[in-house]
Amino acid sequence: MKKLPGIFNDVIGPVMRGPSSSHTAASWRIARVALDILNEPLKQALIEFDSNGAWAPNYREQGTTMGFDGGLSGLEITDERMKSADSHALQKGIVIEYRVSSFPTDHPNTVRLNLRGISGKTAQITAVSLGGGSFEIRSVNGFLVRLYGDLFGLMIFNADKPDLSDELKTRIPPGVEFSSEQIGDLIKYEFRSSSPFPTELMTHLQNHPFIVDIALINPIMPVITGRETEMPFSSIPSLIDFARENDADLGDLGLIYEKCISGDTAAKLNTRMNDIIHIIHTSIKTGLKGTNYADRILPQQSHLIREAENEGRIRESVVNRIIENVSALMESKSAMEVVVAAPTAGSCGTIGGALKAISDSIGSSDEELVKAWFAAGIVGAYFAQGPGFSAEENGCQVECGAASGMAAAGIVQLMGGNAKQAIDAASMAIQNMIGLICDPVADRVEVPCLGKNISAAVNAYASAIMSISGFDAVIPLDQVIQTVSDVGKTMPSCVKCTGKGGLAVTETALKIKNRLSGL
Ligand code: SF4
Numbered sequence: 001m002k003k004l005p006g007i008f009n010d011v012i013g014p015v016m017r018g019p020s021s022s023h024t025a026a027s028w029r030i031a032r033v034a035l036d037i038l039n040e041p042l043k044q045a046l047i048e049f050d051s052n053g054a055w056a057p058n059y060r061e062q063g064t065t066m067g068f069d070g071g072l073s074g075l076e077i078t079d080e081r082m083k084s085a086d087s088h089a090l091q092k093g094i095v096i097e098y099r100v101s102s103f104p105t106d107h108p109n110t111v112r113l114n115l116r117g118i119s120g121k122t123a124q125i126t127a128v129s130l131g132g133g134s135f136e137i138r139s140v141n142g143f144l145v146r147l148y149g150d151l152f153g154l155m156i157f158n159a160d161k162p163d164l165s166d167e168l169k170t171r172i173p174p175g176v177e178f179s180s181e182q183i184g185d186l187i188k189y190e191f192r193s194s195s196p197f198p199t200e201l202m203t204h205l206q207n208h209p210f211i212v213d214i215a216l217i218n219p220i221m222p223v224i225t226g227r228e229t230e231m232p233f234s235s236i237p238s239l240i241d242f243a244r245e246n247d248a249d250l251g252d253l254g255l256i257y258e259k260c261i262s263g264d265t266a267a268k269l270n271t272r273m274n275d276i277i278h279i280i281h282t283s284i285k286t287g288l289k290g291t292n293y294a295d296r297i298l299p300q301q302s303h304l305i306r307e308a309e310n311e312g313r314i315r316e317s318v319v320n321r322i323i324e325n326v327s328a329l330m331e332s333k334s335a336m337e338v339v340v341a342a343p344t345a346g347s348c349g350t351i352g353g354a355l356k357a358i359s360d361s362i363g364s365s366d367e368e369l370v371k372a373w374f375a376a377g378i379v380g381a382y383f384a385q386g387p388g389f390s391a392e393e394n395g396c397q398v399e400c401g402a403a404s405g406m407a408a409a410g411i412v413q414l415m416g417g418n419a420k421q422a423i424d425a426a427s428m429a430i431q432n433m434i435g436l437i438c439d440p441v442a443d444r445v446e447v448p449c450l451g452k453n454i455s456a457a458v459n460a461y462a463s464a465i466m467s468i469s470g471f472d473a474v475i476p477l478d479q480v481i482q483t484v485s486d487v488g489k490t491m492p493s494c495v496k497c498t499g500k501g502g503l504a505v506t507e508t509a510l511k512i513k514n515r516l517s518g519l
Contacts, residue, residue: 003148003150003225003228004228004231004261004381004385005134005261005381005384005385006223006225006258006261006262006381007254007257007258007261007374007377007378007380007381008222008223008258008262008269008272008276009134009150009221009222009223009225009261010132010134010380010381010384011132011342011343011377011380011381011383011384011406012273012276012340012342012343012373012376012377012380013133013222013276013340013341013342014029014077014133014222014340014341015077015078015276015279015338015339015340016028016077016078016133016338016339016340016341016345017077017078017079017082017083017336017337017338017339018063018066018067018077018082018333018336018345019062019063019333019334019336019345019346019444019445020062020063020064020344020345020346020445021131021132021133021341021344021345021346021389022109022129022130022131022132022133022344022389022390022391022392023055023059023062023063023064023067023129024062024063024064024066024067024077024345025067025077025132025133025341025345026067026109026129026130026133026134026135027063027064027065027066027067027068027071027111027129028067028068028070028071028077029067029071029133029135029149029220029221030067030068030071030111030113030125030127030129030135030137031067031068031070031071031072031113032071032149032220033137033147033149033217033220034071034072034113034115034123034125034127034137035071035072035074035115036153036215036216036217036218037123037125037140037155037215037217038115038117038121038123038215039117039121039213039214039215039216040117040118040119040121041117041118042072042094042115042116042117042118043093043094043095043116043117043118044094044095044096044097044115044116045068045072045094045095045096045097045113045114045115045116046097046098046099046113046114047065047068047096047097047098047099047111047112047113047114048098048099048100048101048103048111048112048113048114049064049098049099049100049101049110049111050100050101050102050103050105050110050112051100051101051102052102053105053107053108053109053110053392054108054109054392054493054496054497054498055108055109055110055111055129055392056100057443057498057499057500058443058497058498058499059098060098061442061443061444061516062440062443062444062445062497064111065085065086065096065098066082066085066086066336067085068096068098068113069085069086069088069089069096070082070085070088070089072089072094072096073085073088073089073092073094074092075088078338082336083293083336103126105126105128107128108390108392108393108493108496109128109129109130109131109390109392109393110126110127110128111126111127111128111129112124112125112126112127113125113126113127121213123140123141124139124140124141124142125137125139125140126138126139129390130388130389130390131343131344131388131389131390131391131392131393131398132341132343132344132384132388132389132390133341133344133345134148134388134389135148135149136148137149140155140188141157141186141188142183142186143181143183143188145190147217148221148225149219149220149221150219150221150223150224150225151192151193151194151219151224151225151226152192152193152194152195152196152197152216152217152218152219152224153190153191153192153193153215153216153217154189154190154191154192154197154205154214154215154216154217155188155189155190155191155214155215155217156188156189156190156205156211156213156214156215157186157187157188157213158186158187158189158210158211158212159185159186159187160185161187161210162210163180163182163187164180164187164189164208164210164211165180165187165189168180168189171201171204172191172201173198173200173201175193175194175195175226176191176192176193176197176201177191177192177193178190178191193226194224194225194226194227197216202214222272223261223262223264225261225262227262227263228260228261228262228263229259229260229263230260231256231257231260232256232260233253235478236382236423236476236477236478237476237478239253239378239419239423240419240420240423243418243419243420244419244420248419249371249375249413249417249418249419249422250374250375250378250379250409250412250413250418250419250422250423251370251371251372251374251375251413252371252374253374253375253378253419254371254373254374254375254376254377254378254381255269255270255371255374257374257377257378257381258374258377270367270370273370273373273374273377274366274370276340276373277366277369277370277373279338279339279340280329280339280340280342280352280356281352281356282338283328283329283332283333283337283338283339283340283348283352284325284328284329284332284352284353284356285328286328286332286337287300287302287327287328287329287330287331287332287335287337288302288303288324288328290303291331291332291334291335291337292335293334293335293336295444295516296334296335296444296446297441297442297444297446297447297512297516298331298334298446298447298450300331301327301331302324302325302327302328302331305320305321305323305324305327306324318357318358318361318461319458319461321356321357321360321361322353322354322357322358322454322457322458322461323353323454323457323458324353324357325349325352325353325354325356325357326349326350326352326353326354326450326453326454326457327349327353327450327454328349328353329348329349329352329353329453330348330349330446330449330450330453333345333348333349333445334444334445334446340352342376342380342403342406343380343383343384343389343399343402343403343406344389344391344399344403345445346391346396346399346400346440346445346449347396347399347400347402347403347449347452347453347456348453349450349453349454349457350400350403350404350406350407350453350456350457350460351373351376351403351406351407351410351457351460353453353454353457354407354410354411354457354458354460354461355369355372355373355376355407355410355411355414358411358414358415358461359372359414362414362415364414368413368414369414371413372410372411372413372414373410374413375409375410375412375413375422376406376407376409376410376413377406378409379405379406379409379422379423379426379477380402380406382477382478382481383398383402383405383406383481383484386481386482386484386485387481387484387485387488389402391438391496391497392438392496392497392498393488393496394484394485394487394488394491394496395435395436395437395438395488395491395495395496395497396433396436396437396438396439396449396452397430397433397434397435397436397484397487397488398484398488399438400433400436400449400452400453400455400456401430401433401434401436401456401484402430402484403453403456403457403460404429404430404432404433404455404456404457404459404460404463405426405427405429405430405433405460405477405480406426406460407429407456407457407460407461408422408425408426408428408429408459408460408461408463408464408467409422409423409425409426409464410422410460411425411460411461411464412425412464412467412468415464415468417464417467417468421467421468422467423477424467424473424477425460425463425464425466425467425468425473426463426477427473427475427476427477427480428463428466428467428471428473429456429459429460429463429464430477430480430481430484431473431475431480432459432463433456433459434480434483434484434487435487435491436452437491437495437496437501437502438495438496438497438502439495439499439501439502439503439504439505440497440499440504441503441504441506441508441509441512441513442499442504442509442512442513442516443499443504443513444516447503447509448503
């Protein structure tokens, strides 16, 4: 059964550097799991992208190589050295080659890693990026697997050895899943657990005469799964009923949702959200201070709003603060500073920029801001159950569109609205973004991404005001989210982050692309 998305694993986060969560963060995570599977220091890697996929035309510009170079050379994704991850890999003596190839896949964001370790050991791994930094490893050395980086794993490949499945099954401790599979004379044994493996099991495997190599795969996601409890609501309509019956607001429901997904306490989850908000506010400060990065289209502009106010060209307003904050976040992202992908790096400006501006203007407490982020998070979790956040599959309607709906719900929460009003605000905001294409100029996530993030944030504010004032959303949120999925299927691939349509192919965009390719 497909797991429900978590707010921290799939919606708010990862904390990262890089232009794109589906390109950079997912690649980095795939690389780290792949290294665990190889289970020896890496010497050489060939990374292949499918020629018909969305990654083939822009894997370098959108930061996929940055993610793989950093992940395969052992950098943390927030490390300053991620900015020059290719040099770091070379310094460590690791040769990483990229190639556009052709291989069977049904997903536009598919990558095949061919790894060779220092002793000559090899591993071939196929993986897909699911949007927002989520990923799935789908095959290892020809065996079909489903690894999401949210559990501890052990993987053993044995050739020309007797099948140990029956014997190993007798040793599996409670809570550890075991499976085995044979292809030709190669047998794969796999163990999965939400806790570290017991010492007795590890000792038994390490001393087994027929087992020569055990790969320990560490979880890479912030929340380890497998401790889920029953959710008291199963759909958006039932969530609204639950809120009414229990006098709960959408922030409360977001926290309940994540408690059920993670098995963690409210205190731990609130602290985690508070930490995330702190990082976002630091990214805003960094952006406002001024950022530099050579491979970039736009200069710093976030300071221009305050300048225009000071010079009397515009009047101060909360909308100005939204524009300023969103711009600062997007500038931090484009300068490869640390940001929180929420729900993606490309749309990281919308929620953070809007919620900070509104909370500053009405004087919200830290606790109220945490609740607003949980309200945004649960809208994102239901969105993730639908189309998800991959622009390569559904265009910008699932990046800035989703972010706008999430921000609208968060603003209603900040303003003291109830769960129904927050859900209706999300519905209205997303309705206004349906059909939004993904057409980044020169494959940099800047133009028209900055304007789309600002529009999404201001649209969120307008939708929240409309909902609290009693405007009718007409179409319920679950039906709006379904429509996003339906519309996504009808959008041509040229406007789904491939750089082959929309503004990306205008005369000006092509000139910018040529100029930047000479850097
Ligand atoms: S257009 Fe939207 S989806 Fe595409 S890269 Fe820009 S922000 Fe992301």
